[in-house]
Amino acid sequence: MDQLQRLNEYQLPFAKVLGLRFTAASEASVKAEMVVKPELCTRPDILHGGAVMAFADTLGAAATVLNLPEGKGTTTIESKTNFVGPAPVGSTVVGETTPIHRGRRTMVWTTRITTAEGKLVAVVTQTQMVL
Numbered sequence: 001m002d003q004l005q006r007l008n009e010y011q012l013p014f015a016k017v018l019g020l021r022f023t024a025a026s027e028a029s030v031k032a033e034m035v036v037k038p039e040l041c042t043r044p045d046i047l048h049g050g051a052v053m054a055f056a057d058t059l060g061a062a063a064t065v066l067n068l069p070e071g072k073g074t075t076t077i078e079s080k081t082n083f084v085g086p087a088p089v090g091s092t093v094v095g096e097t098t099p100i101h102r103g104r105r106t107m108v109w110t111t112r113i114t115t116a117e118g119k120l121v122a123v124v125t126q127t128q129m130v131l
Helices: 003-010 013-018 049-067
Strands: 021-026 029-035 074-083 092-102 106-115 120-130
Touching (some): 049 106
8 A cells, every 4th residue: 555545544533624635645755735724714814823733743743654663653742833924714735744853762854834836834843752
């Protein structure tokens, strides 16, 4: 089974709430997109920071899952977000996560979130613990 199919079949419940759709996946990179729905926004109708962080966290966790040894799990132990620009309601955001470190006990990922047009929305660095 390829990695993209594996992630889509894993069916993370919160990813469904966000409307996240994985578009590419390998051990070295996970990509996804999400339409900015009104229920994910703050005022004045731009993507809420918590939704940005949840989107990135889901990508980092998914990338970690693709790198885990059989029988292991993961949880986020640290996350830092730099917010750069807005994503208005109705737009699509695109996220790509790549590894900084893939170790036996922790993995560190950077996720760049942009609009579909390429405008930077946020950069997130997170650490995942291997359980």
